[in-house]
Amino acid sequence: MARWQAGAQDQLEQAALALFLEQGFAETTVPQIAARAGLTTRTFFRHFTDKREVLFAGDEAVPTSVQQLMAQTPPEVRPVPLILTQLGPFAETVFGDRRDMLRRRHQIISTDQGLRERELQKMATLRASIVDGFVQRGTDKLTASLVADLAVVVLSTALAQWLDSVGPMPLSTAVAEVLAAFRRLASEVELQAGP
Amino acid sequence: MARWQAGAQDQLEQAALALFLEQGFAETTVPQIAARAGLTTRTFFRHFTDKREVLFAGDEAVPTSVQQLMAQTPPEVRPVPLILTQLGPFAETVFGDRRDMLRRRHQIISTDQGLRERELQKMATLRASIVDGFVQRGTDKLTASLVADLAVVVLSTALAQWLDSVGPMPLSTAVAEVLAAFRRLASEVELQAGP
């Protein structure tokens, strides 16, 4: 019996996903996941810091991807235009080709408050990496913060619309639509002059 | 020995806050909190769903306050102007008079990832109640979502600036400043026309 089955982490992920879908997240125990993957509980916690994290494995790549993209963009591109032009392509490359998987995951996450909290945390991590990218480009912190928030809001909203849509809609289209809606709101923000 | 000390919940809150500041959140156990409050562990979990929640007690009032404010505002006021005009006063009444307490709490929250996650969850709850308020006013869901996000982003940023500031700065001033910064960015969003 081979002890080191290739891809223990993958095994655990698949086992966990299957069990979560079958019997729910809260009703699934870590020993159950480990047993289905042919491993032990202790090994599970070596690959994932906690039971929730197994649903977010691979998301470490997202901040890295953000850093690369922002470093590649010419320094003279200002923050808002950078987001407006890069967010669509970025979303498409990172999430565009796995709508089904993201749908299954979202279905599970929506059933558990702890998982929703973790998802918010992941978005906050993404936001932080965007802020960091802007600061490294010389943007002041307040602007970096607000533009990163803008990016995360638009991305989240577009992802929700995309996952909720039925036809073969491209994610970049959803991003464009949300950006258009945001543009309309932005004009109202301007008109309302402050005292 | 009186068994029903008045205000068991308050006792637990104060004991928890003190212990968290003394030895940290993770290093404090629920039995310790209960013991200092003169109660048992089981009683702690009757008043708070989990160990983190003790730091967020009283925040249930915030969504209620949002509902009231949005219901009182005349129906003809459009979403964006509503936020622009009401957010400052709202923040002032809800948070304005307890900067010190919020500072202590923030100091604790910043040390623990689980607490940060819970704080994000609370902001998401606030966001949801704003969305609900807009939908009840007849706003379409996408607009309601985006404007609620705008409100939460501005509020969070302003709160951060306010808690970080040294002098006797009013929270409404911080909100106004963040709104001004956002207005500048909004103009850039408009200029950048989509394809």
Place this chain on the structure above:
DNA sequence: AGTTTAATGGCACGTCATGTCATCACAGTG
């Protein structure tokens, strides 16, 4: 073949959180 490295197994342990039942304080009633 021997050595080193890294992943895993196995066990103990503390904490968190919940279900269950007994117990006690207090209010109301006669």
Place this chain on the structure above:
DNA sequence: CACTGTGATGACATGACGTGCCATTAAACT
């Protein structure tokens, strides 16, 4: 004053989560 009902608390058992520690084994390296 005695009786009763309601609600908060105490006390105990239980299960799951997550971590520290060390032995074990596979695979790579020499």
